[in-house]
Amino acid sequence: xxxxMNSGPVTSSRKKITIVDTDVHHCYRTKxxxxxxxxxxxxxxxxxxxxGGIEMDPHSSSGGYHGTRVDFEAQENGELxxxxxxxxxxxxxxxxxxxxxxxxxxxxxxxLASALADVDYGSAICRAFNDYSMEHWIAKDSRxxxxxAINSQDPLxxxxxxxxLGSHPSVCGIMLSCGAPRPFGQRFYHxxxxxxxxxxxxxxxxxxxxxxxxxxxxxxxxxxxxxxxxRMLRPQFYxxxxxxxxxxGVFEKFPALKVGMxxxxxxxxxxxxxxxxxxxxxxxxxxPWVKRLPSEYLIDHVRFGTQPLDEPADPEAMKQIINWxxxxxxxxxxxxxxxxxxxDPTMTLSDQPEALRRRIFAxxxxxxxxxxxxxxxxxA
Numbered sequence: 001x002x003x004x005m006n007s008g009p010v011t012s013s014r015k016k017i018t019i020v021d022t023d024v025h026h027c028y029r030t031k032x033x034x035x036x037x038x039x040x041x042x043x044x045x046x047x048x049x050x051x052g053g054i055e056m057d058p059h060s061s062s063g064g065y066h067g068t069r070v071d072f073e074a075q076e077n078g079e080l081x082x083x084x085x086x087x088x089x090x091x092x093x094x095x096x097x098x099x100x101x102x103x104x105x106x107x108x109x110x111x112l113a114s115a116l117a118d119v120d121y122g123s124a125i126c127r128a129f130n131d132y133s134m135e136h137w138i139a140k141d142s143r144x145x146x147x148x149a150i151n152s153q154d155p156l157x158x159x160x161x162x163x164x165l166g167s168h169p170s171v172c173g174i175m176l177s178c179g180a181p182r183p184f185g186q187r188f189y190h191x192x193x194x195x196x197x198x199x200x201x202x203x204x205x206x207x208x209x210x211x212x213x214x215x216x217x218x219x220x221x222x223x224x225x226x227x228x229x230x231r232m233l234r235p236q237f238y239x240x241x242x243x244x245x246x247x248x249g250v251f252e253k254f255p256a257l258k259v260g261m262x263x264x265x266x267x268x269x270x271x272x273x274x275x276x277x278x279x280x281x282x283x284x285x286x287x288p289w290v291k292r293l294p295s296e297y298l299i300d301h302v303r304f305g306t307q308p309l310d311e312p313a314d315p316e317a318m319k320q321i322i323n324w325x326x327x328x329x330x331x332x333x334x335x336x337x338x339x340x341x342x343x344d345p346t347m348t349l350s351d352q353p354e355a356l357r358r359r360i361f362a363x364x365x366x367x368x369x370x371x372x373x374x375x376x377x378x379x380a
Contacts, residue, residue, distance in 0.1 A: 115213025185244030
């Protein structure tokens with residue numbers, strides 16, 4: 001059973017295993033912290049206009065910047081919240097408290113920057129946030145790794161940014177927001193994947209900015225009324241891009257590319273996988289470059305974060321879902337810290353076999369993100 005991070009870590013008699021957390025949100029506390037990393041022109045623009053109002057998503061649970069803020073003191077001070085706003089707090093409240101060996105940072109403004117019509121401005125914000133993250137997060141705790149913020153609507157600029165920082169040993173991937181004007185398998189994005197391939201980086205996808213800025217509405221029927229409805233829509237965000245990656249032939253062109261989908265859950269994956277295989281068998285002449293079953297590409301190239309964990313009433317059903325998607329290869333632990341529904345690693349999938357838990361809690365992430373962690377690997 002899953003346990004939320006509401007009352008502190010739950011003690012367990014199980015043997016300690018290595019844990020890589022693939023979804024740790026981080027951010028700056030106030031806009032001024034990005035000013036030193038922006039040109040004077042962009043700093044003044046960011047101070048006055050920010051993201052031009054699109055950060056006020058009425059369907060986030062707090063009505064504020066990308067997702068839930070749980071530090072109410074920070075909110076009262078007008079601060080943007082991400083792991084209490086600094087690496088020290090993240091280290092204490094998450095890594096130390098829950099025995100997590102490595103935390104992969106997934107926060108930042110990439111979701112909003114990629115929704116801006118002005119791609120130069122969006123790319124400048126991403127570049128500034130990456131420099132800020134390197135100095136104020138990565139340099140402060142050796143257990144942290146970074147997904148670079150990139151502007152997905154500026155593929156050439158994104159590739160330049162990936163080449164600028166992609167060789168750093170603490171950079172393990174890039175961030176793509178599910179909110180986008182076109183599915184991510186289309187050739188428009190290929191310069192980004194070419195840069196990832198050059199630098200040995202994974203692609204990390206996270207929902208965000210659907211319906212904001214230049215992006216289309218979050219559903220085919222437009223906007224839902226309530227935040228809980230928006231949560232129900234999330235699987236379709238990932239499903240659209242997943243299908244596009246496979247049927248546009250991205251994994252044929254970039255055979256080493258890995259895609260991690262975090263804060264996606266995974267209970268929605270089996271029926272999509274079955275439908276892709278069935279339809280491909282009848283329509284394969286329309287996409288002759290897709291040379292294998294879609295499910296085979298999925299299992300070889302795509303990984304899913306465990307959070308939010310959709311738990312059936314019957315524990316045996318969870319085991320079946322994991323088996324259907326070959327979870328020993330496709331699942332990675334994700335806490336979604338510090339959000340209100342963050343998962344406690346000591347309780348997540350705690351009834352699963354030890355060998356499977358080792359794959360989910362460390363080994364799959366190490367392989368997906370090319371993490372060079374000899375000390376941790378030996379501890380596992």
